[in-house]
Amino acid sequence: MSINRYNHEGYPDPTAYEALTHLEIENRKSSYRPIVYICSPFSGNTEENAQTARRYSRFAVDRGFLPIAPHLLFPQFMDDDAPDERKLAMRMNLILLSKCAELWVFGERVSEGMAIEIARATHKDKPVRYFTDQCEEVFR
Numbered sequence: 001m002s003i004n005r006y007n008h009e010g011y012p013d014p015t016a017y018e019a020l021t022h023l024e025i026e027n028r029k030s031s032y033r034p035i036v037y038i039c040s041p042f043s044g045n046t047e048e049n050a051q052t053a054r055r056y057s058r059f060a061v062d063r064g065f066l067p068i069a070p071h072l073l074f075p076q077f078m079d080d081d082a083p084d085e086r087k088l089a090m091r092m093n094l095i096l097l098s099k100c101a102e103l104w105v106f107g108e109r110v111s112e113g114m115a116i117e118i119a120r121a122t123h124k125d126k127p128v129r130y131f132t133d134q135c136e137e138v139f140r
Helices: 014-030 046-062 070-076 083-098 112-123
Strands: 035-039 066-068 102-106 128-131
Touching: 035 046, 035 112, 046 066, 046 070, 046 102, 070 083, 083 112, 102 112, 112 128
Parallel strands: 035 066, 035 102, 102 128
Antiparallel strands: none
16 A cells, blocks of 8 residues: 555654555445346347347446446457357357356346356356346346
8 A cells, every 4th residue: 555654744643544544445445346247148139139238238337347248249359150159259258257256147038148158157156146128136
């Protein structure tokens, strides 16, 4: 920490030091954002599904989380229609999922890729939370 134990005259000032240290710790805590994996359909109507994934990601940000939505990132440079590329993307998705604190599942429909992600999260004992299309949590 960059907080000085001494005042501007060079004398120890433990009260100010403790108070400023406490504020610094609280500030660091408040800036912490757990990483959540955004799980929602992508294939099919990719334009609309990408738009809803952006909305789901914004929902996570507004609640103090850092969202990871690989289906918004990887299609920018990988071909989802090519079987080898899709397989590699799913493998990278699962690697990213392993770095996340939770898996958030959105929507009424669970695609094949989503089912794989949910199964992996469950296998790894990661919390899985379910939300409707309107971002209302559903308890299962």
